[in-house]
Amino acid sequence: MPEYKYNNSNRGIRGTAKESAITGCKLSSGRVLSVQRNALESNEIIAKKNRAKFGRALVINFLSSPGSGKTSLLESIAPVLKADGFKIAVIEGDVETDLDKKRIDALGVPAYQIITNGTCHLDAKMVNGSLDSLNIKDTDVIFIENVGNLVCPTSFNLGEDMKAVVLSVTEGDDKPLKYPAAFYKSKIMIINKIDLLPALDSDISKIKENALSINKDITIFETSCKKTAEAGISGLAAFIKNEIKRKTEDFRKINYNTYF
Amino acid sequence: MHEFSVALEIVDMLQENGYLSGVRKVNSIKLNIGKYSGIDENYLDFAFKNLNDERFKDVLLEFIHSGSDEIKIIEILAD
Numbered sequence: 001m002p003e004y005k006y007n008n009s010n011r012g013i014r015g016t017a018k019e020s021a022i023t024g025c026k027l028s029s030g031r032v033l034s035v036q037r038n039a040l041e042s043n044e045i046i047a048k049k050n051r052a053k054f055g056r057a058l059v060i061n062f063l064s065s066p067g068s069g070k071t072s073l074l075e076s077i078a079p080v081l082k083a084d085g086f087k088i089a090v091i092e093g094d095v096e097t098d099l100d101k102k103r104i105d106a107l108g109v110p111a112y113q114i115i116t117n118g119t120c121h122l123d124a125k126m127v128n129g130s131l132d133s134l135n136i137k138d139t140d141v142i143f144i145e146n147v148g149n150l151v152c153p154t155s156f157n158l159g160e161d162m163k164a165v166v167l168s169v170t171e172g173d174d175k176p177l178k179y180p181a182a183f184y185k186s187k188i189m190i191i192n193k194i195d196l197l198p199a200l201d202s203d204i205s206k207i208k209e210n211a212l213s214i215n216k217d218i219t220i221f222e223t224s225c226k227k228t229a230e231a232g233i234s235g236l237a238a239f240i241k242n243e244i245k246r247k248t249e250d251f252r253k254i255n256y257n258t259y260f
Numbered sequence: 261m262h263e264f265s266v267a268l269e270i271v272d273m274l275q276e277n278g279y280l281s282g283v284r285k286v287n288s289i290k291l292n293i294g295k296y297s298g299i300d301e302n303y304l305d306f307a308f309k310n311l312n313d314e315r316f317k318d319v320l321l322e323f324i325h326s327g328s329d330e331i332k333i334i335e336i337l338a339d
Binding site (some may be wrong): 030031032033034035036037039040041042044119120121123151152153154155156175180181182184185 | 261262265266269270272273274276277279285287290292296297298326329330331332333334335336337338339
């Protein structure tokens with residue numbers, strides 16, 4: 001019987017096992033059990049439940065490195081959407097503290113803080129738990145601000161409609177190439193803090209080129225949240241309003257039973 | 261280091277779906293890891309060996325690579 005190698009060369013691990021194409025076939029070295037399932041299946045099940053609970057609300061999951069300006073973006077976008085009559089809710093994810101929630105509270109927007117106590121990402125279960133406390137009835141858009149980390153949060157579906165990756169110009173134009181998963185999985189990229197460009201060597205066209213090389217369909221926005229140099233916020237808000245409208249229309253078309 | 265969470269999710273999934281029924285030891289797990297899955301293979305290997313679950317203490321991970329973002333368990337070899 002042929003053998004195939006279990007190989008993890010980076011750690012110098014080697015091993016062999018008898019090969020079998022027959023599911024559950026008993027061999028001297030054990031049983032080969034065909035699984036063929038998503039490794040994060042449990043998370044996916046809860047993500048679907050979240051999606052049902054979100055209902056017609058558009059849900060955007062913000063990913064970024066720490067300090068890229070996710071909370072500042074929410075502080076800039078929320079008043080624009082509120083002024084147009086949209087109802088907003090925010091789920092904040094942080095390793096420690098509810099400082100970001102307090103900033104959202106100050107806007108008069110319902111917010112819930114998930115403190116992960118060291119965990120580097122939000123998962124569907126954490127978000128599901130937050131929905132017991134956060135009133136999202138009649139909400140048009142829910143923003144989830146994930147833990148500041150460009151790697152770990154990318155693996156977990158929270159039931160969102162889209163991921164949005166935020167990148168500040170101070171982070172360098174090679175970030176999309178170094179952390180491709182976040183850019184591959186995001187529908188939009190927000191290049192933030194563009195007011196700092198005159199003081200930096202960052203090449204914004206290179207940032208875009210690198211992001212598009214990972215995900216050719218990613219929609220790109222350039223923003224600044226600085227009060228004296230605010231830019232790009234109205235364009236981003238317009239995009240969100242269109243997506244809210246699209247989600248509401250899609251939700252109406254789909255039979256209720258499909259969601260539940 | 262979300263690979264610990266991923267390893268726990270894998271164990272839960274295998275447990276809940278009966279793959280670990282009567283299993284004393286999992287010798288190996290064959291996984292398809294997409295290029296955009298956000299998984300570090302060495303960290304995942306480290307996570308399994310430190311799960312505090314004796315069944316996975318000596319598990320060997322075999323990785324198949326794809327260009328997607330999926331993390332899929334192909335098969336396990338168990339005693």
